[in-house]
Amino acid sequence: MAGSTFGSYFRVTTWGESHGTSIGCIVDGCPAGLELGEADIQPMLDRRKPGQSQFTTQRPESDTVHILSGVFEGKTTGTPIAMEIANTSQRSADYSQIAKVYRPGHADYTFQQKYGFRDYRGGGRSSGRETAARVAAGAIAAKLLAQFGICVFAYSERIAGVSVDPEHFSREERDKNKLYMPDAGAAEEAAAAVEAARADTDSVGGIIGCFIDGLPAGLGEPVFDKFDAKLAQAILSIGAVKGFEIGEGFDAADLRGSIDNDGFENVDGVIRKTSDHSGGTLGGMSDGGQVYFRAAVKPTPSIAKQQRTVTTEGENVTISIHGRHDPVIVPRAVVVVESMAAITTSDLLLANASAKLSSLDKIYQR
Amino acid sequence: MAGSTFGSYFRVTTWGESHGTSIGCIVDGCPAGLELGEADIQPMLDRRKPGQSQFTTQRPESDTVHILSGVFEGKTTGTPIAMEIANTSQRSADYSQIAKVYRPGHADYTFQQKYGFRDYRGGGRSSGRETAARVAAGAIAAKLLAQFGICVFAYSERIAGVSVDPEHFSREERDKNKLYMPDAGAAEEAAAAVEAARADTDSVGGIIGCFIDGLPAGLGEPVFDKFDAKLAQAILSIGAVKGFEIGEGFDAADLRGSIDNDGFENVDGVIRKTSDHSGGTLGGMSDGGQVYFRAAVKPTPSIAKQQRTVTTEGENVTISIHGRHDPVIVPRAVVVVESMAAITTSDLLLANASAKLSSLDKIYQR
Amino acid sequence: MAGSTFGSYFRVTTWGESHGTSIGCIVDGCPAGLELGEADIQPMLDRRKPGQSQFTTQRPESDTVHILSGVFEGKTTGTPIAMEIANTSQRSADYSQIAKVYRPGHADYTFQQKYGFRDYRGGGRSSGRETAARVAAGAIAAKLLAQFGICVFAYSERIAGVSVDPEHFSREERDKNKLYMPDAGAAEEAAAAVEAARADTDSVGGIIGCFIDGLPAGLGEPVFDKFDAKLAQAILSIGAVKGFEIGEGFDAADLRGSIDNDGFENVDGVIRKTSDHSGGTLGGMSDGGQVYFRAAVKPTPSIAKQQRTVTTEGENVTISIHGRHDPVIVPRAVVVVESMAAITTSDLLLANASAKLSSLDKIYQR
Amino acid sequence: MAGSTFGSYFRVTTWGESHGTSIGCIVDGCPAGLELGEADIQPMLDRRKPGQSQFTTQRPESDTVHILSGVFEGKTTGTPIAMEIANTSQRSADYSQIAKVYRPGHADYTFQQKYGFRDYRGGGRSSGRETAARVAAGAIAAKLLAQFGICVFAYSERIAGVSVDPEHFSREERDKNKLYMPDAGAAEEAAAAVEAARADTDSVGGIIGCFIDGLPAGLGEPVFDKFDAKLAQAILSIGAVKGFEIGEGFDAADLRGSIDNDGFENVDGVIRKTSDHSGGTLGGMSDGGQVYFRAAVKPTPSIAKQQRTVTTEGENVTISIHGRHDPVIVPRAVVVVESMAAITTSDLLLANASAKLSSLDKIYQR
DSSP states (O other), rough: OOOOOOOOEEEEEOOOOTTSSSSEEEEOOOOOOOOOOOHHHHHHHHHTTTTSSTOOOOOOOOOOEEEOOOOEEEEEEEOEEEEEEEEOOOGGGGGGTTTBBBBBSSHHHHHHHSSOOOOSSGGGGGHHHHHHHHHHHHHHHHHHHTTTEEEEEEEEEEEEEEEEGGGGOHHHHTTTTTTOOHHHHHHHHHHHHHHHHHHHHOOEEEEEEEEEEOOOTOOBBBBBBBBEEEHHHHHHHHHTEEEEEETTTGGGGGGBHHHHSEEEETTTTTTESSSSSOOEEETOOOOEEEEEEEEOOOOOOSSSSSSEEEEEOOOEEEOOOOOOOOBBSHHHHHHHHHHHHHHHHHHHHHHHGGGGGGHHHSSOOO | HHHHHHHHOSEEEEEEESSSSSSEEEEOOOBOOOOOOHHHHHHHHHHHTHHHHHHSSSOOOOOEEEOOSSSETTTEOOOOEEEEEEOOOOOOOGGGGGGGGGOEEEHHHHHHHSSSOOOOOOGGSGGGGGGGHHHHHHHHHHHHHHTTOOOEEEEEEEEETTTTGGOOOOHHHHSTTTTTSHHHHHHHHHHHHHHHHHHHOBBBBBEEEEEESOOOOOBTTTBTTTTHHHHHHHHSHHHHTEEEEEGGGGGGGGGGHHSOOOOOEEEETEEESSSSSSOOOTTTTOOOOOEEEEEEEOOOOOSSSSSEETTTTOOOEEEESSOOOSSSSHHHHHHHHHHHHHHHHHHHOOOOOOSBBBHHHHOOOO | OOOOOSSSSSSEEEEEEEEEEEEEEEEOOOOOOOOHHHHHHHHHHHOOTTTSSSSSSSEEEEEEEESSSSTTTTTSSSEEEEEEEEEEOOGGGGGGGGBBOOTTTTTHHHHHHHHHOOOOOOGGSSSGGGGGHHHHHHHHHHHHHHHTEEEEEEEEEEEEEEHHHHHOOHHHHHHSSSSSSHHHHHHHHHHHHHHHHHHHHOOEEEEEEEEEOOOOOOOTTTTBOOOOHHHHHHTSSSEEEEEEEEEGGGGGSBHHHHHHOOOOOEETEEEESSOOOOOOOTTTOOOSSSSSEEEEOOOOOOSSSSSEBBTTTOOOOEEESSSSSSSSSHHHHHHHHHHHHHHHHHHHHGGGGSSSSHHHHHHHHH | OOOOOOSSEEEEEEEEOOSSSEEEEEEEEOBBBBOHHHHHHHHHHHOOOOTTTTOOOOOOOOOOOEOSSSSEEEEEOSSSSEEEEOOOOOGGGGGGGTTBBBBTTSSHHHHHHHOOOOOOOTTTTGGGGGGHHHHHHHHHHHHHHHHHEEOOOOOOETTTTEOGGGOOOOOOHTTTTOOOOOOOOHHHHHHHHHHHHTTTTBBBBEEEEEEEOOOOOOOBTTTTBBBHHHHHHHEEEEEEEEEEEEETGGGGGSBHHHSOOOOOOEEEEEESSSOOOOOOTTTEEEEEOOOEEEEEEEOOOOOSSSSSEETTTTOOOEEEOSSOOOBBSSHHHHHHHHHHHHHHHHHHHHHHGSHHHHHHHHHHHO
16 A cells, blocks of 8 residues: 655655545655745646647646745755645536446556545546646756756657657757657657547557756666666556666667677766667666666547446446547656656665765765 | 665565675565475576576576575564575686776676775676575565465567567476577577577577466555556666566557557456456556566677777776676576566555455454 | 655655645555545544643634545545645744744754754744644544554643542543543642743643553564554654653563563453553564553743743844743643554554465455 | 564664574665774674673573675675674574463564464564674664764663662773673672572563764754654664653653753854753754663563463463573663664664755765
């Protein structure tokens, strides 16, 4: 039980259901002295906000965040930062239809089995809405990392079978299209494919890529809390994610060692890798290069197409799900991936602070 | 710091380096009353043991496990089970060559950066040898799961570009060939490919598949400790693993919702899914079906081929690594994946015991 | 860092400062299916509420609790229960005086040293106000325990040197006087002593006793998470508590073994202890008898009497603290002790659910 | 379950039973670069070692510690430090008498109830022998603390009703007498009292005092992981301890605020307290002064005097326990208290390393 907390040092606990009064989170362990206000958090929430385009649910939530504690005179105090986001458009009536049926691809059946009981309003705790709380926490993590020159950048790498062309990759472009693809041409093509799926009462999936730049070498804790292992947990904990890979990932399975290994070289006193197949970690610790990982996102399970299922009383039925659903989850999940990566990195940044005696020497005078 | 523990309820802590006197682990939280002896553990260790074939290091370790605590009169007592495995063939002299150089693809550089210092003997803590301790713990987890009809089965799904043919899949065959492939024909073909790589002073990688059968629905803790999320951490914490996917995994990215969703049906009073694209979890909880996941394993980084690197003093050099190295890690990693999956499942099985009041009612009389 | 969470299974995280907009907590891990509403929680909060008598601060807070998540159709869902209590009477102006001075007996100096910075409004995070969040969580724990016949009862055992007379001990009486003493005569005498201290611009302390009845034997986890050890942490985590003892406590130091040991006897098939010097635990586990422990509470540090201190800029000054302060903390801390004991017991009740294979057998069919 | 680990950052896990082949522990999270060898650990173990005098069990254990991992070329590597201590004098035959009876004052009954089963050989896991593993870990903690000028000093403050005279207090004297009392006269008097109890087939208890010197201000994590709260858990987790108090402790209950509060003063630029009633913490954080706490230790439960009890089959019997038992636990527990205090302090020292942004600035270059 009690799986609502992530991180040991920079510790995030989320709460709330799709159709309660509000959702939120607590960030405990954020170092004191970080300048922080709601203006630092809202922009990341706005990237996840519903209703921004035809590709996202039309549920009109403003997702306005309120900081309830942990900040005083514009700085973090070192005590828990509680944040709350109101649910203003619950419309529970929408969901009366699904109270007595298990939606395919959703957590309805498993919640019922685990708890003997479930909040059937819009998925309850398993709703994508929970991720807004993660993004609020992720915005704080991103601000903390920025102090040390660390930057996390996630983006839609592939949607409905259309991939970003590496030659047209542009970070600036990402925020200019509604699919958050860093390639205008690919975005246009993907948008057409998403539209086609929706016209067919169906949905599509895709892949999210993520870079972490500016990392010092050595983040990640051998042997179970490796950087990549904690990233994998963080990313797979996002509802629709079905896969995680770092560096060459699954392609590494078919490479030879002489290709997959990254050599080292000393260039003007700086040691760096001669290539980057590892994705920025070695032995589970950041290797000083750019971290690069990818997450596979399944197609939205809520579709209008008829599907077979059973009712909570065991009757075989078919269901067609109408309502305010995204035909593709990927664009809104981009900022969630970015947030979870920032949280994971912050946690390991703090964990690493006491890795060696010489670090403690700098803090505690001998 | 302190990343050597996995699990909250069934809690495994490993210790030891490649060239210390011994390695081992503690399993804390195993329920009392489980019949257990070294004979339950040794067979799984023997599957990982080096020197079994031309595909594995020739380092002659017997990997004999000793239970030091937690078992009395043939049963677990509920207290920590400590296990130790001697290192009998350290031959540190072999490693003097690498004391002053960062091996490509290994953790040498990152350990040095993190701790300012490293045990250069055979990788020290980052050696694959550490996984023997995980297998000892995994054998206990597997025995515990077996009490409830839960079985974990991992296997080599692809090696050096050669995949198991689903039509020839045979669980019995897995243990009959040295590559642990459940398809004799594929194993033969893959063996030839591994040999070719070795003849070329190179190494290969592959993919490990894993099934978990017999699971009750509802294991896994929303939202961060989802079954798939904890499995992902567990599997990525194994040294050479670069990717994890469950069910359709990365292929789900290109599916439409109407295909990827699994329907439900009631057949003679039993509710089951009409297909299995999810890989046995929904919303991060086991859905009552078979769990199926895959792990990508990179090629062995230790190769005799010349590679560029730098010394600890920053000199650019080339290195050719000779010694007792596996040309492919996959076969020996199969039982490690199986072990980590069993540990994860055991942990979540215990975690779930108090998920609902009605479960507690069965334990504590009202 | 990140010390705002207590418990591993029944996990409570509190947030909030004395003068923020609100305070609150998350209870994660409460089993699903427990009937719960604000009406179950408010009565315990009302026992802690300020302004009830001349012995407590006159700050007029209603301490009305709102459940924000985790409860659906009147029952807990197994997901995190978030609760919020508004701060309606912050009056920060009151505290401008203390912004630049370290109050004796308070955490002002240590917060400044630890975080380089502090919320000087009413103690911020170290304010007794934080304990309201604990009481809200404690009320849920108490309700959970009640399902299994377990009851926690705390009371003022001694105030300003006046102790409850065991011969006049009455549980019903506790809630009839403002000092929460289960002895009307002692309460009257103690009240006079408190008044005398206040008249002298001073404050007093006391001792809180606590019983836990109805416990099954075996709660508590050897060796570090013993029942008494976790209780001790829980109780010492309350601001003004300076000591904890169980059973004979410090008196045991002067007893002989033949007196301090409790024998066992079988009376009509029920095994019970022949005496109770242990306080209801043996080897850190509940022994089937009543748990009894005591907590020492220091006198309120905020007093009008002149005290020596220094300003944040290092100037030697004297300070006289006026405002809305309790002349004695003990009465309002009674329900906090009860809450922390209930939380601890709930946590260990859940932890114990998987202690033996035969318990799991009852939950998971073999 | 799984209560064998203490600490989150400096994390100690113990294993082993009184009559297994060996006992031991893992220290995970010790910073890399600390010079460490068995010679740093053995002296603390020797202080706990049995058979040193007529006041301790005559079981002849050498308690020789072996470091199995985590140290390379004389320094800690940052990876888990595993240590093992052989049990060389198990003599299980001694304990056949108690296999079928619950010893008063021991954990026999509660282990049986919790686990349905117990290792009856000498108390198994609940034996005082387990504390040897804590001392091994404590010695490492003490060495780490010494790097920063922090020193923990515990001693017998009272035995069999005889207290150390503060005017004769001498740290040097502590190690000169077998009772570890820092007052030769009191030690002599107490020794006579212990002898008298033993002659009467009985046992005695006492109080252990402990100082921690050289602490920086700010250690301890609000609100649940306060320094005093974690110390309380650590100390109550030692088998025979029945009470914990810090500073004035239970005496504070009867003081007035004007007496109990410690003022502050600036003397030549150094801020210090004008008195020390708090025991060195304020708001759960170290206040820059000396920490002082006390632990109440019950009399040894194993006595030759006849006691009433029941057999595992429920028969009422009397029992007289002969064998190798200490007539007083206090002297040997002194070093265990010192160890647990050192472990707690180390854990909070590491936890505090990331409390404020300015500390991280010193480690990670901006």
